Amino acid sequence: MVKKTKDFADILLAEGKCSLDQLSDATQMAREQTGKSVADCLIQLRYATAEDVMRAVAQSHGMEYVDFSEVKIPEKVIELVPESIARENTILPWKEEGEAIRVIISDPMDMETTEKLRFILNRTVHTALAPREAIIEAINRYYGQVEGESADSMLQEFTDTAIDFTETEEDSMSDDETVDENSAPIVKLVQMMITEAVQLRASDIHVEPFEHHVRIRYRIDGRLVERDRTPRRLLSALLSRIKILARMDIAERRRPQDGRIKVTVRDKDMDLRVSVIPTNHGQSVVMRLLDKDNIKIGIRQLGLSEYNFRNFQSLIQRPNGIILVTGPTGSGKTTTLYAALNAMNRPDRKIITAEDPVEYYLPGINQCEVRHNIGLDFARIIRSMLRQAPNIILVGEMRDNETASMGIQASLTGHLVFSTLHTNDAPSAVTRMVDMGVPSYLVASSVIAVMAQRLVRVNCTRCKQPFTPSDSVLEDSWMPKEMYEGATFMRGKGCGYCQKSGYRGRMAIMELMLVTPKVREMVFEGRSSEDIRGVAIAEGMRTLYFDGLQKMLQGLTTIEEVHRVAKRTEQDQLQFTPEMLARESQ
Numbered sequence: 001m002v003k004k005t006k007d008f009a010d011i012l013l014a015e016g017k018c019s020l021d022q023l024s025d026a027t028q029m030a031r032e033q034t035g036k037s038v039a040d041c042l043i044q045l046r047y048a049t050a051e052d053v054m055r056a057v058a059q060s061h062g063m064e065y066v067d068f069s070e071v072k073i074p075e076k077v078i079e080l081v082p083e084s085i086a087r088e089n090t091i092l093p094w095k096e097e098g099e100a101i102r103v104i105i106s107d108p109m110d111m112e113t114t115e116k117l118r119f120i121l122n123r124t125v126h127t128a129l130a131p132r133e134a135i136i137e138a139i140n141r142y143y144g145q146v147e148g149e150s151a152d153s154m155l156q157e158f159t160d161t162a163i164d165f166t167e168t169e170e171d172s173m174s175d176d177e178t179v180d181e182n183s184a185p186i187v188k189l190v191q192m193m194i195t196e197a198v199q200l201r202a203s204d205i206h207v208e209p210f211e212h213h214v215r216i217r218y219r220i221d222g223r224l225v226e227r228d229r230t231p232r233r234l235l236s237a238l239l240s241r242i243k244i245l246a247r248m249d250i251a252e253r254r255r256p257q258d259g260r261i262k263v264t265v266r267d268k269d270m271d272l273r274v275s276v277i278p279t280n281h282g283q284s285v286v287m288r289l290l291d292k293d294n295i296k297i298g299i300r301q302l303g304l305s306e307y308n309f310r311n312f313q314s315l316i317q318r319p320n321g322i323i324l325v326t327g328p329t330g331s332g333k334t335t336t337l338y339a340a341l342n343a344m345n346r347p348d349r350k351i352i353t354a355e356d357p358v359e360y361y362l363p364g365i366n367q368c369e370v371r372h373n374i375g376l377d378f379a380r381i382i383r384s385m386l387r388q389a390p391n392i393i394l395v396g397e398m399r400d401n402e403t404a405s406m407g408i409q410a411s412l413t414g415h416l417v418f419s420t421l422h423t424n425d426a427p428s429a430v431t432r433m434v435d436m437g438v439p440s441y442l443v444a445s446s447v448i449a450v451m452a453q454r455l456v457r458v459n460c461t462r463c464k465q466p467f468t469p470s471d472s473v474l475e476d477s478w479m480p481k482e483m484y485e486g487a488t489f490m491r492g493k494g495c496g497y498c499q500k501s502g503y504r505g506r507m508a509i510m511e512l513m514l515v516t517p518k519v520r521e522m523v524f525e526g527r528s529s530e531d532i533r534g535v536a537i538a539e540g541m542r543t544l545y546f547d548g549l550q551k552m553l554q555g556l557t558t559i560e561e562v563h564r565v566a567k568r569t570e571q572d573q574l575q576f577t578p579e580m581l582a583r584e585s586q
Helices: 008-014 020-032 038-044 050-060 083-089 111-121 132-143 151-160 185-199 232-245 306-315 333-344 378-388 401-412 427-435 440-446 471-476 517-525 529-538 544-553 559-565 570-576 578-585
Strands: 092-097 100-105 124-129 202-209 213-220 223-231 257-265 268-279 282-291 321-326 351-355 366-369 392-395 416-421 447-459 464-466 490-492 503-514
Touching: 008 020, 008 038, 008 050, 020 038, 038 050, 050 124, 050 132, 083 111, 083 132, 092 132, 100 111, 100 132, 111 124, 132 185, 185 202, 185 213, 185 232, 185 257, 185 268, 185 282, 202 232, 213 232, 223 232, 232 257, 232 268, 232 282, 306 447, 306 503, 321 333, 321 401, 321 427, 333 351, 333 392, 333 416, 333 447, 351 378, 366 378, 378 392, 378 401, 392 401, 401 416, 401 440, 416 427, 427 440, 427 447, 427 529, 440 447, 440 517, 447 490, 447 544, 447 559, 503 544, 503 559, 517 529, 529 570, 544 559
Parallel strands: 100 124, 321 416, 321 447, 351 366, 351 392, 392 416
Antiparallel strands: 092 100, 202 213, 202 282, 213 223, 257 268, 268 282, 447 503, 464 490
């Protein structure tokens, strides 16, 4: 029996892997969510990595920890446990020790699985620990990507044989069917495509038709990666299957369509938002994978610097005003807004949202979806929701004068309003509202803060290592020597964990502009965004570029990623003066 020597949380605290406040947050979250342990919550909240937590748990129980990047399991050991048993129980055989076998598990207290393996294998079973996700990846690597047959073998089968797809539409009509070896080939292909995308942490699946082939790509950490090129003759069957799952009109081929698919992958419920548009070579499909776990984060996990975190916390306590979040599509604006709503979602507050469309469903919050076909647009929803006496309002996007004006009226009548705009930086948001036709005095009196953000890829925690940038790169960054002196630059060399990219996951870099009296006066006077930007920097605003450099100096990302997403201006150099750097270090 596993004997516990010291609590894993004490080990994490002693090693400085997490703070006492973070541990309290995770403990509170574990109480509120049944089936979640404190260890799971620490990982989900990104307070500690899965590796750090599992190492501490292993040490706590006196067990061995396995790092898959440092071990290679012989094929004869893998063959000791059938693939179905390994996948069903999320375990992996590691060593043969005489008549006994040592297997890798993710839960030291899961005695039921250990006893089951002892019965099935008819051997003494010893255990070691590793994170669940790492075990799943290792199972895929040692046994094959998807149980039974891989997507590659399935596509090869389609390419090499003339399979008749005319029956797949009838075979696929049931939305609740189980995909097994008797299912139509196209049904299995679509299911495997979705399963693989989830395993690879993709945010989108792109099915794009061309003259002689169909290209399938996944967007992973913001970058599109080509996965397959399938025969052109598969297009019709692929489209039919996806449309049936999304409850779309199969016969409609000339107009764009939108739909949703609910699927379960590896015991995880996923929502897929499906968009179909006609192109010159056929209909193109994009499926956006919406993982509900992505929005169960607090403001602390957004990536805000300590300075911005304190300011943002005080902003969301304000009784009224408009807080704008700006950035391009896919920059994490929705996640930021939902994190803020989660922090304010209490029984004594009423929160209503107007979204186009509703991406994630939040418990305790009234969410309204824009439906243009019946005239239910943003302005009409806002006008009606004000009669519902809310405390907090979220408007998905301020697209036009009417929507912006209604949002401003809501803020001036005592509501805290959150919304988004598509602008390149924070100061441009206020001038953009004026360009929409909103009077500058209304913008100045209602907007209390603007936050611009971008997403940068994060260095892989398993393969990142110190490196030294060239002098020309450092000079081009505009950083004075005293800013980076003593810093350790990091870069991922590429490994199996990050698909050889050197990056795994993304984080936000942010620019929070508070509408101070001086900024408010400039907005009222109709000054340009450049003038407002200069004053905001002088009053302490950290720009996107500066925030990205700070995260780069902490070893979280690379300077190439910062340059890729953050635009540099001459005004950014104002932040590198000794006075500004001294203020940053306080």
